[in-house]
Amino acid sequence: MEAKHDVLIVGAGCAGMRAAIEAFDAGADVALLSKIHPVRSHSGAAEGGINAALGNASEDDPETHAFDTVKGSDYLGDQDAIQILCDEAPGDVYQLEHWGAVFSRTEDGRIAQRPFGAAGAPRTAYAADITGHVLVHVLYEQVMKREIPAYEEYFAWKLVMNDDRCQGVIAWDLLKGGLKSIGAKTVILATGGAGRLYVGTTNAYSCTGDGMALALDVGVPLKDMEMMQFHPTTLAPTGVLITEGCRGEGAYLLNSENDRFLKRYAPNAMELASRDVISRAEQTEIDEGRGVDGNVLLDLRHLGPDRILERLHGTRELSMTFAGVDPIYEPIPVRPGAHYHMGGVDTDVWGLTNVEGLYAAGECACVSVHGANRLGGNALMETITYGKRAGRHAAEWALANTTVEVPPSTEADAQRELKQLLARTQGERPWKIRDELAQTMHENFGVFRREDQMDRQGEIVAALRERFERVVVEDKGHVFNNDLTQALELGFLLELAQCMVVAGIARKESRGAHARPSDFPDRDDEHYMKHTLVMLDDDGRPELEWRDVTVTKWQPQERKY
Numbered sequence: 001m002e003a004k005h006d007v008l009i010v011g012a013g014c015a016g017m018r019a020a021i022e023a024f025d026a027g028a029d030v031a032l033l034s035k036i037h038p039v040r041s042h043s044g045a046a047e048g049g050i051n052a053a054l055g056n057a058s059e060d061d062p063e064t065h066a067f068d069t070v071k072g073s074d075y076l077g078d079q080d081a082i083q084i085l086c087d088e089a090p091g092d093v094y095q096l097e098h099w100g101a102v103f104s105r106t107e108d109g110r111i112a113q114r115p116f117g118a119a120g121a122p123r124t125a126y127a128a129d130i131t132g133h134v135l136v137h138v139l140y141e142q143v144m145k146r147e148i149p150a151y152e153e154y155f156a157w158k159l160v161m162n163d164d165r166c167q168g169v170i171a172w173d174l175l176k177g178g179l180k181s182i183g184a185k186t187v188i189l190a191t192g193g194a195g196r197l198y199v200g201t202t203n204a205y206s207c208t209g210d211g212m213a214l215a216l217d218v219g220v221p222l223k224d225m226e227m228m229q230f231h232p233t234t235l236a237p238t239g240v241l242i243t244e245g246c247r248g249e250g251a252y253l254l255n256s257e258n259d260r261f262l263k264r265y266a267p268n269a270m271e272l273a274s275r276d277v278i279s280r281a282e283q284t285e286i287d288e289g290r291g292v293d294g295n296v297l298l299d300l301r302h303l304g305p306d307r308i309l310e311r312l313h314g315t316r317e318l319s320m321t322f323a324g325v326d327p328i329y330e331p332i333p334v335r336p337g338a339h340y341h342m343g344g345v346d347t348d349v350w351g352l353t354n355v356e357g358l359y360a361a362g363e364c365a366c367v368s369v370h371g372a373n374r375l376g377g378n379a380l381m382e383t384i385t386y387g388k389r390a391g392r393h394a395a396e397w398a399l400a401n402t403t404v405e406v407p408p409s410t411e412a413d414a415q416r417e418l419k420q421l422l423a424r425t426q427g428e429r430p431w432k433i434r435d436e437l438a439q440t441m442h443e444n445f446g447v448f449r450r451e452d453q454m455d456r457q458g459e460i461v462a463a464l465r466e467r468f469e470r471v472v473v474e475d476k477g478h479v480f481n482n483d484l485t486q487a488l489e490l491g492f493l494l495e496l497a498q499c500m501v502v503a504g505i506a507r508k509e510s511r512g513a514h515a516r517p518s519d520f521p522d523r524d525d526e527h528y529m530k531h532t533l534v535m536l537d538d539d540g541r542p543e544l545e546w547r548d549v550t551v552t553k554w555q556p557q558e559r560k561y
């Protein structure tokens with residue numbers, strides 16, 4: 001074993017860095033490990049903002065925030081976890097402000113808050129439309145100030161299990177090559193989302209669900225994996241995100257007939273209905289022939305150049321660069337794209353999994369605060385509040401427990417497996433399998449789901465997994481071998497896809513992101529107000545279990561906007 005820590009955090013986005021700061025301040029020896037430089041994590045791409053009931057723009061309180069989140073989750077979110085998020089959010093946002101986050105301001109100098117979808121009050125604090133960028137840099141400064149070491153450009157490939165405890169990570173050194181074992185009393189997975197399962201996604205290339213698959217492999221269930229959120233405004237043709245902040249500022253959604261079609265789907269909230277509702281409305285318009293080249297149009301023109309330049313300058317640049325459209329003069333072509341995984345590693349409200357010493361936080365975890373549909377602005381808040389909580393709990397546990405050991409056999413097994421993979425000279429390149437996976441997930445497990453398509457997708461994923469057994473890594477080198485890491489990532493993606501399909505077929509209702517209009521158009525609280533939990537059996541096949549949703553004070557109601 002080459003190194004040892006009390007707390008090792010895999011992933012250095014908002015969740016990982018916030019966890020590291022908390023664990024360090026609790027007195028633990030902490031290290032971060034990340035396959036990319038921390039500030040390049042996908043958190044840095046977040047635009048619209050972060051939700052906390054500060055009550056600056058109008059009356060608001062954590063209770064209202066919690067109710068909006070419960071309703072937004074289509075009653076699949078655990079209400080105890082949601083209450084914790086909403087209660088701790090204001091303090092956690094002020095903490096970020098005190099560390100130097102340059103939030104946009106109201107006239108009288110308080111943190112400005114914009115309206116976001118399905119929120120009962122303007123609740124989303126923001127730094128223009130680069131909120132994630134600002135947060136990542138503020139957190140990185142705090143990490144550097146504490147001199148928390150980071151294994152930068154290390155790819156976590158396996159978790160080390162010893163004595164029924166997670167005791168570290170085996171990682172591939174991207175810069176120099178070679179495997180490195182790092183022992184740790186506790187490991188926190190903070191590896192983000194898995195949007196790369198889909199061809200049209202807002203997610204960065206690094207969002208391949210690695211941590212979810214690592215947890216699954218050591219016996220942790222993945223929860224609510226069928227719940228992939230489609231964001232209604234992703235730019236055609238790239239899938240780059242156009243922030244919900246545009247609609248928060250008053251943008252319209254139009255079809256080919258210049259009609260604000262949402263009046264037929266969400267007559268009260270209109271463009272500020274929740275994401276699942278708007279994505280379905282858009283897809284219906286497109287499917288029924290009222291789209292424009294497979295898109296609908298997001299119109300900002302009436303906001304005027306001053307407001308666009310002041311509050312949405314990043315959006316304007318993205319539109320001009322990637323679609324050749326200046327939103328001051330023309331509407332932006334948008335369509336639904338895979339954006340956020342509500343599901344993930346099953347944890348309790350301290351981020352702890354069913355494996356001693358193993359935690360998860362941020363998008364890779366499922367506590368669950370988002371249930372079947374996440375509200376815009378709640379993901380960044382979750383990374384901060386639950387990153388903090390996981391960091392604290394992991395540090396306290398580590399400080400109370402002593403030994404840690406990476407058994408030599410674990411290292412030897414990993415070396416052998418890697419050698420075998422690199423020794424193969426004949427076979428298929430990973431990208432082909434990856435492209436087929438992403439294309440078919442989009443077709444068969446997208447905004448709308450049908451039993452026959454999900455069945456077919458199950459067969460497709462099984463066939464792709466077989467082909468993956470013979471995948472060939474052509475680059476045998478040691479320095480920045482992306483061919484190798486992309487093959488490992490593909491293995492993770494295929495495992496997750498299989499879990500998603502199994503859970504999707506089993507949920508015979510429509511709830512949040514899981515919409516089955518042709519066979520089960522309604523929500524069925526009697527049978528399905530339950531989380532799906534997928535584990536692997538001894539032969540590596542997925543097994544499904546159900547767990548009741550935690551309800552504290554909000555009984556399910558019909559969800560209308």
Ligand SMILES: Cc1cc2nc3c(=O)[nH]c(=O)nc-3n(C[C@H](O)[C@H](O)[C@H](O)COP(=O)(O)OP(=O)(O)OC[C@H]3O[C@@H](n4cnc5c(N)ncnc54)[C@H](O)[C@@H]3O)c2cc1C
Nearest residue numbers: 011012013015035043046048049156192362363377379380
């Ligand atoms: C374009 C875009 C805009 C968004 N806008 C908003 C918004 O305005 N408001 C909001 O609330 N939410 C928003 N979201 C969602 C939110 O930003 C993310 O859910 C959140 O930032 C995820 O943070 P994280 O820390 O969990 O993961 P990430 O920031 O994705 O970080 C993951 C980390 O894990 C590391 N990692 C992954 N795999 C490995 C491995 N195998 N080995 C080593 N390291 C690994 C990566 O290097 C990285 O450091 C947006 C998402 C996108 C894609």
